[in-house]
Amino acid sequence: MKSDTFWRYATLAPAVILFVLLTILPLFNLAALSFHNVEWINREAVWEWVGLRNYAKLPNDTLFNAGILNTILFAVVAVAFQMVLGFWLALMTTRVTRLRVFYRTVFILPILVPGIVIGAIWKLMYSYDFGIINQVILWFGGNPVDWLGNPDLALMSVIIVDVWHWTPFCFLLMLASLESLPQDIFEAAEIDGARRWQVLRYIILPLMMPAIIVTFIFRMILAFKVFDEIYLLTGGGPGTSTEVISFTIYRRFFTEDQSGYGSAMSLATIAVIATMIILASRFATRKGPEQ
Amino acid sequence: MATVELKGVTKRFGAVEVITNVDLSIEEGEFLVLVGPSGCGKSTLLRMISGLETISVGDMFIGGKRVNDVPARDRGISMVFQSYALYPHMTSAQNMSFALRLAGKTPDEQSKRIKPAAGVLGLGDYLDRFPRELSGGQRQRVAMGRAIVREPDVFLFDEPLSNLDAKLRVRMRAELKELHQKLKTTTVYVTHDQVEAMTLADRIVVLRDGIIEQVGAPLELYDNPRNKFVGSFLGSPSMNFFDLRVDPDAPEQAVFADGDKLCLPRSLEGHSRVTVGIRPEALNLVAEGTENAISAKVVVIEPTGAETELFLRKGDTHIIASFRERLNVRPGDTVFLSADPAKYHLFDSTTEMAI
Amino acid sequence: MTDHGRSAPLARHAVLFGFALIVLFPFLWIVMASFKTQIALLMGQWKFSPTLYSYDAVLNGKTSDFVTNFKNSSIIAITSTTIVLTVATLAAFSLYRLRWADWVLRILLAWSVIFHMVPPITLAGAWYTMFRSIGLDNTYAGIILAHTTINLPMALWMMGVFIKDVPKELVEAAQIDGAKTPRVLWNVVVPIVRPGLAATGILCFIFSWNEFPVALTLSQRATATVPLGIGKYAQENTIAFTEMAAASTLSIVPAFILLIVAQRFIVRGLTSGAVK
Structure with missing residues (x-):
């Protein structure tokens, strides 16, 4: 019994220690930093108490505001497109049984490629002078478009990259869910005289809801973390048109070496995301599971 | 071989008490069956004996030694x-020798123990197969082999036959009994199947809601159930019960709502009501007007070949009667049934205890 | 069931094939670009004589750190994957098979969910400060620890799913057979969840290999990973496009090999991760 108790603790301890040291302790560290201005002199941190001043600066920080706004815009638009496209493609291509392994390989590939490489690929493709997209436009007699340099287009261009990057993933999950639905239900609906859109509305959608929600949440979480593609494609520009929150924090904390202010921003971001999680789960539980 | 003794054993999961104050002593070499409906606590009791479940209150002794704080191993x-819980990544032989390996036995010793066990169980040809390559019955045997090679003081079985089909179950039941006769190891066996309990047990423990209802040899329980629950649980088809009025003027007579009367084996003075239990096989078809006969309407006839079962109705009461012979009756017929009063089981209508 | 007999109409095949082409084309294009000369790329030539110049520059160039990056990424991804697998398997086994109170399970899982949702960059600042004060900045250890932490929630859920699939009775049978906890884990549970370990390990490896922002903040030239190397090409004043393409192509190789040889595990991992 004694050795059992020992092992019970010993097996759980590494995970708990890791979590405490590398996620909880850093939160306190961030909190402490956020009340100070910190400067590094000869590898020694010099802390100067500034109270809440770092937090007071946040609402007037155009980068921070743009970052939050663009992140939400980016996540909502990109994920919406991925979900709808993925769902539609799954509906369109269910029952295609040939070349399965080939298709699966192709559609998993983008998920496994570093985000930075995705950025690199599209940086080449979006290039004003020689990118394939402008080449095609020229062939058709159009004028080349400055995809990443035009403030009105840049965020949309980034969203297109993300849609291209993640639609295959949404498609695969939707397809898996669609194909796991019991076939006899469709036959029963057919006998009941349901039209195609009625089958979609009353049978497919409700039955796939769990898979749709899971995919949606998974994608939203990742979309809020967007960094790599922005870093490589636009660096947040032009102006603040593609500034996203992760990038703002990186810029403030590391590029500009404002540890205290960057920490305040980090904590504020965590607070915003936590609030959204709580609101979302409240909303989800109030609406109740669709059965 | 060892005795197993439980003294005032109680188990709580949070606020829920699943085993209440169980006293039980199991003799050396005895085959004891714990039986009861699902949720009665029989599996929990077995797991407490095994050490997989802790004991909330009370003491447990195996071979005279208190084992409350001794781990299962x-x-x-x-x-x-x-x-069966066979290790899917090990062959039959490896499954059986795992415990020996853990105990530090040499491969030689291991195979010396496995061989006879495999022989007894007829597993000789299957030792190098993996569980997924075995049939249900073979897996069952490997699981038993794994238990045997440890040469334990006590065997514990948790519904071991319930995953087998009906035919195989009957065969394995017999093999199990034979095995016990050979090894004479103390055995505690859990089942919800009263036929298994009746056929295998030296003694049966009937459990309900974590409380022991009755302990005794199978036929003893069958013939003298201590209460209505034990009476109804053992025996198939199950015992018929009639809730009757005791005639205040002639307390040796019990009266049906429709006026039929049963002559009781003894006078029940002081009781106003009685529950009479009669086993289906105790009922006979008799001619109208026979003394002690009750009338009933035939609903369904089920010939099984060897036996014929009649499902009847008397007022709101359902009656089952089984006969060794074939019957010439049809649904809707009114028939007359009687039983030897010596085979009546009398229960108090409110406490449900035998009287 | 009935569908296997019925073949899909041609239009469906066409839609799927078109979709696959759209997904695949950029990859083909960048591989093609990596074999072009800078001039051929800038001229938008489709006919070109393939050259290994860019690969030579990436692998052997004096100013290129790519080989070092590759080595760093390998060390960091393999080590952090090993640690995260060990820690997550131990913890999942403990949580799901060693009878922890419900609240312990809930707190740990809830915390890992929350942490998983927060962009890692928000904690990177604190990691940087902490690591720097104990001399772990710009070391493998720092990045390995960070990657281990980032991947731990996912690994914990995945291993949890796989370990929950191991019947409780197997663990109990092993306990009765005389196995103490480490034996139960090593001789019974681990062999059974081996496919799950492979699935989890492959995903952790790939995510660590691909991770960019945290590696960016915690490393300098000596410990820079592959994504940092690629990022550097884009940061320079005159972007070396073909070299960026060559480095990108090379960086996909490990994931691509895994995708070909271990697709079964990757699919299993992605779906089980998504189930949660």
């Missing part, structure tokens, strides 16, 4: 699970 027990 040191209790000298081995267990056969309902799902």
